[in-house]
Amino acid sequence: MLPVDPNKKLSFTRSICDGDLVIVYERHDNMKALKVCKDSVLQNRFGVFKHSDWIGKPFGTKVFSNKGGFIYLLAPTPELWTLVLSHRTQILYIADISLVIMYLEIVPGCLVLESGTGSGSLTTSLARAIAPTGHVYTFDFHEQRAASAREDFEKTGLSSLVTVGVRDIQGQGFPDELSGFADSVFLDLPQPWLAIPSAGKTLKPDGVLCSFSPCIEQVQRACDTLRSNFTDIRIFEVLLRTYEVREGKRDCGQADGGNLGSLPRKRRQRSSEGNSAHDNLSYPSVMARPCSEAKGHTGYLTFARLKCLS
Amino acid sequence: MSQNKSQAVIIQNPRVTWEGCSVLLDINDGDRLVFARLSAASTLKIGNKNFSLQPLIGCPFGSSFQIEIGDKGPFLSRFVASIEGNNAQEKEDFESQEISKDNRALVDNNKAQSLTGEDIDAMRRQGATGDEIVDALIKNSATFEKKTLFSQEKYKLKKQKKYAPKVLLRRPVARSICEAYFKKYPARIGFLRVDTLSLLLSMANVSANSDVLVVDMVGGLLTGAVAERLGGTGYVCGTYLGGTPYPMDIVRIFNFSDEVCNRIVRAALTELSLTPTVTLEQIHQQENELNMECLSNPQMSSSVSIEEISPSEKEISVPVPENVVSLVNKMGKSTKAGNKASQQAIELWKENGFSSLIIAAPELDIWSLLQDIWPLLSNSAPFAIYHQYLQVAPCDSSLMPSCILMMPLATCMHNLQLGKMAIGLQISEPWLREYQVLPSRTHPCMQMNAFGGYILSGTKICSS
Ligand SMILES: C[S@@+](CC[C@H](N)C(=O)[O-])C[C@H]1O[C@@H](n2cnc3c(N)ncnc32)[C@H](O)[C@@H]1O
Numbered sequence: 130m131l132p133v134d135p136n137k138k139l140s141f142t143r144s145i146c147d148g149d150l151v152i153v154y155e156r157h158d159n160m161k162a163l164k165v166c167k168d169s170v171l172q173n174r175f176g177v178f179k180h181s182d183w184i185g186k187p188f189g190t191k192v193f194s195n196k197g198g199f200i201y202l203l204a205p206t207p208e209l210w211t212l213v214l215s216h217r218t219q220i221l222y223i224a225d226i227s228l229v230i231m232y233l234e235i236v237p238g239c240l241v242l243e244s245g246t247g248s249g250s251l252t253t254s255l256a257r258a259i260a261p262t263g264h265v266y267t268f269d270f271h272e273q274r275a276a277s278a279r280e281d282f283e284k285t286g287l288s289s290l291v292t293v294g295v296r297d298i299q300g301q302g303f304p305d306e307l308s309g310f311a312d313s314v315f316l317d318l319p320q321p322w323l324a325i326p327s328a329g330k331t332l333k334p335d336g337v338l339c340s341f342s343p344c345i346e347q348v349q350r351a352c353d354t355l356r357s358n359f360t361d362i363r364i365f366e367v368l369l370r371t372y373e374v375r376e377g378k379r380d381c382g383q384a385d386g387g388n389l390g391s392l393p394r395k396r397r398q399r400s401s402e403g404n405s406a407h408d409n410l411s412y413p414s415v416m417a418r419p420c421s422e423a424k425g426h427t428g429y430l431t432f433a434r435l436k437c438l439s
Numbered sequence: 440m441s442q443n444k445s446q447a448v449i450i451q452n453p454r455v456t457w458e459g460c461s462v463l464l465d466i467n468d469g470d471r472l473v474f475a476r477l478s479a480a481s482t483l484k485i486g487n488k489n490f491s492l493q494p495l496i497g498c499p500f501g502s503s504f505q506i507e508i509g510d511k512g513p514f515l516s517r518f519v520a521s522i523e524g525n526n527a528q529e530k531e532d533f534e535s536q537e538i539s540k541d542n543r544a545l546v547d548n549n550k551a552q553s554l555t556g557e558d559i560d561a562m563r564r565q566g567a568t569g570d571e572i573v574d575a576l577i578k579n580s581a582t583f584e585k586k587t588l589f590s591q592e593k594y595k596l597k598k599q600k601k602y603a604p605k606v607l608l609r610r611p612v613a614r615s616i617c618e619a620y621f622k623k624y625p626a627r628i629g630f631l632r633v634d635t636l637s638l639l640l641s642m643a644n645v646s647a648n649s650d651v652l653v654v655d656m657v658g659g660l661l662t663g664a665v666a667e668r669l670g671g672t673g674y675v676c677g678t679y680l681g682g683t684p685y686p687m688d689i690v691r692i693f694n695f696s697d698e699v700c701n702r703i704v705r706a707a708l709t710e711l712s713l714t715p716t717v718t719l720e721q722i723h724q725q726e727n728e729l730n731m732e733c734l735s736n737p738q739m740s741s742s743v744s745i746e747e748i749s750p751s752e753k754e755i756s757v758p759v760p761e762n763v764v765s766l767v768n769k770m771g772k773s774t775k776a777g778n779k780a781s782q783q784a785i786e787l788w789k790e791n792g793f794s795s796l797i798i799a800a801p802e803l804d805i806w807s808l809l810q811d812i813w814p815l816l817s818n819s820a821p822f823a824i825y826h827q828y829l830q831v832a833p834c835d836s837s838l839m840p841s842c843i844l845m846m847p848l849a850t851c852m853h854n855l856q857l858g859k860m861a862i863g864l865q866i867s868e869p870w871l872r873e874y875q876v877l878p879s880r881t882h883p884c885m886q887m888n889a890f891g892g893y894i895l896s897g898t899k900i901c902s903s
Pocket of ligand 1: 218274300
């Protein structure tokens with residue numbers, strides 16, 4: 130997923146090889162990750178696609194099935210991975226992830242701790258941010274989840290950047306060996322306040338902690354605990370409003386033409402498909418409006434900086 | 440200037456200041472934000488006095504300073520906040536007292552304070568510290584005891600800001616630089632909010648070893664933020680229309696090492712787009728011109744920063760003690776960022792394309808810009824375009840059919856769709872709300888920024 134070999138970087142040819150991880154894009158809401166395997170086929174509602182046809186083609190290419198249906202093959206990125214990974218838990222999405230990386234001040238070379246690993250959605254972005262010289266230590270007390278996460282990091286080529294540990298972070302805290310080494314710590318735990326004292330021990334002075342919690346009561350308790358060793362406590366909620374853009378016809382010839390937007394969708398579409406010869410005053414238009422469906426809440430992000438006491 | 444080069448210990452992420460390093464000084468919890476370079480000669484004005492920044496050199500980022508009175512008058516002195524031990528107790532006190540008190544008996548007139556301005560001046564002359572003055576003010580306030588704990592806190596904080604100002608030493612990184620500009624001079628960074636910036640970096644998959652093409656008309660903030668994520672690998676190439684690169688003075692505020700600066704290059708869009716007809720001679724000539732431009736502006740940073748303390752000429756020659764971890768060539772270093780991209784690199788980019796693209800160009804026509812840039816982007820490359828306007832239309836509506844309104848990014852998205860140029864297209868508008876979380880006083884902050892701009896993101900596909 131990441132261009133790890135700096136020598137190949139400038140001259141990289143993004144063509145698909147046997148064994149590569151690709152993102153199969155059918156539609157924006159229908160994608161999946163696949164390992165290319167020269168003897169394999171992909172079968173979906175568009176027909177049968179032979180992997181061997183894909184090899185040697187550039188990433189970003191459109192490929193066809195036996196029935197003439199098509200899909201796109203994209204190079205994997207942490208953003209795409211978040212959309213295709215298998216959900217073993219609730220996961221973090223792009224808006225929260227982006228703010229976390231920025232606010233935790235994570236840059237190449239950083240040492241970052243995380244718990245719980247969950248489905249590894251955030252971990253993948255953490256790994257990108259610390260590459261090529263930093264490291265992510267991520268812990269989950271759920272053995273199977275940790276194992277699946279490890280498999281995923283193998284698949285996405287991030288294993289050298291991420292170590293997955295099985296550990297009860299609320300009960301035992303982070304391992305003592307890491308004390309004083311962490312540039313940043315991220316918590317997505319049901320009772321973050323139990324892990325905060327240990328997070329304080331592992332952080333370097335002025336290092337930043339973030340705790341993600343869906344409920345305000347969790348935030349309240351976390352902040353009560355944070356106030357003794359941490360400073361610069363900031364709590365945010367971040368959401369994305371998305372827009373839908375489509376083509377329609379706007380009738381400018383009539384006085385009441387402006388209310389076209391209130392017509393039911395079906396009629397609008399029909400009228401845009403229809404022959405426009407009879408209403409010569411209508412213009413094809415790009416129409417944009419906010420999508421009416423959106424996430425209303427994901428969680429609160431609590432950030433705090435370890436006090437400098439020396 | 441670079442005599443220490445050979446001994447330089449390169450640390451990616453320094454947490455202690457050094458002579459010549461760039462810092463963000465946060466005075467009284469964000470009331471004032473000052474970018475400065477630390478040197479023996481640099482000073483900070485607080486009230487009507489200038490304070491030397493020398494005591495800040497060699498201190499860890501995150502440390503706080505207050506004014507102390509020494510033999511030679513007041514100076515900045517580091518103080519270490521103690522761990523609040525009896526936090527739980529305080530909280531309980533707070534909660535029980537809070538209920539029993541209210542402010543019905545509070546009369547606000549100017550007679551509440553019995554200490555006069557002259558009294559305070561006298562205390563000062565006798566060497567009282569700021570904290571002592573604040574304590575005296577509290578003792579001599581007739582109303583303090585009657586206030587609720589909440590207003591007592593507020594009163595104390597207000598007096599502290601005036602009589603015992605605090606200076607917090609912050610690391611100048613993408614987060615703090617973006618927030619500081621957004622708070623004080625948002626127009627200079629095209630109103631690019633920190634969450635929006637963070638989204639641009641994710642959506643464009645900025646990662647080590649990638650070659651990122653940027654159109655940065657936000658003062659260099661974008662270029663700096665990308666370079667920070669590259670950590671001295673890959674390239675961030677700033678491209679521009681016309682003959683003059685866009686200013687990127689903000690890049691100089693980051694404490695970038697030479698390794699990082701060398702990865703920040705610039706190239707005119709025409710150079711990147713043209714089939715090679717430029718002769719080597721022409722290239723060299725251009726190179727010289729560009730270097731001239733950099734040299735003629737050595738103090739560039741002083742004119743842009745929010746409240747920059749201009750570095751004195753002399754400090755450049757001050758030798759750095761050898762035991763201090765240094766990032767060599769501190770003053771001159773950032774000058775190097777933004778050199779012309781080498782012809783070799785340009786050729787490779789023309790052949791292979793950039794691995795991603797970010798545009799933050801509030802002033803340009805996005806669609807025509809994008810058409811020119813498109814061939815430079817490799818297949819499957821993600822891109823993110825920032826724009827802050829809901830509508831850009833001619834004021835004179837007779838120039839265009841009056842019923843056409845444009846949301847510039849929507850038009851752009853539509854054209855990309857029609858041309859089958861990209862997939863995964865999305866326009867998003869980030870929304871950010873901050874909260875105050877305190878015992879029994881948790882609520883969203885009273886002020887919020889209502890607009891973070893729009894982002895168009897997607898992935899380029901092969902043209903068939
Ligand atoms: C919501 S998930 C994290 C999702 C993750 N942030 C992502 O983006 O994919 C929370 C995880 O915390 C783990 N967990 C809960 N309590 C824990 C504990 N005491 N120690 C370690 N992990 C714990 C759970 O097993 C679960 O996998």
